[in-house]
Amino acid sequence: MxxxxxxxxxxxxxxxxxxxxxxxxxxxxxxxxxxxxxxxxxxxxxxxxxxxxxxxxxxxxxxxxxxxxxxxNSDTSIIEVLLDGLSDCGELDFAREIFECLSARGIKPTPGIYTSMICGFCEEGLINDAKQFLEMEENHCWPTTDTYNYLLRAYLKNECY
Incomplete structure (x- = not known):
């Protein structure tokens, strides 16, 4: 921090x-x-x-x-901070629960929200879980450079060539 x-x-x-x-x-x-x-x-x-x-x-x-x-306009940065914090604490299941509740609340995940989830799973070496969040493209929410950087680093670190 x-x-x-x-x-x-x-x-x-x-x-x-x-x-x-x-x-x-x-x-x-x-x-x-x-x-x-x-x-x-x-x-x-x-x-x-x-x-x-x-x-x-x-x-x-x-x-x-x-x-x-x-x-x-609602500010989703609070959600990004929360997901980042939960990921840092190893609370990925809770982070996933919050992520899954967003649509029920009428909140459309932003690239930052998806990237927070991808980063959390990548840092724990859970590449397959992280890749699931690439569904973001299906929702017309495009990955950022940070999104790809987290995935690339995780692939290299975990020797997923």
Missing amino acids: DEANDYYKDDKKMDDAMLIYHEMNEKGFKPNCVTYNRMIQSCFSAERFEDTHKLLDDALSMYDLLSEDSKL
Whole structure:
């Protein structure tokens, strides 16, 4: 993780960040996607999974509210952060569950969401599982350079020539 997330590995600093987050809510200031992204990343980095779960619930509640208003475009970066964090923690089954629930929520996976899943499985050496996410092309969602880089590295690392 980056330096900002390393900063929150200190429990006191993470406690302070959570306190500010709760104070924001109590005073009626609703966190935006950037706030949720940073907080979720920091909680994963600090291995504070209960806090991560609570933030995820809050973010999904906010997301549901946003998706009801057709004038607002929903930001899927929260989902990418969540899938990345779950993959980093070896929680690939949970990441897959979340991915599979997206369409039920009316969320169309982005190239970044697919790439997060592919990366997670590639890092665990689960190439066949990773390749399943190339279904993205069937959904007119095209792989990025990062997508191909993760797959290529995994093929080479696992000697899948």
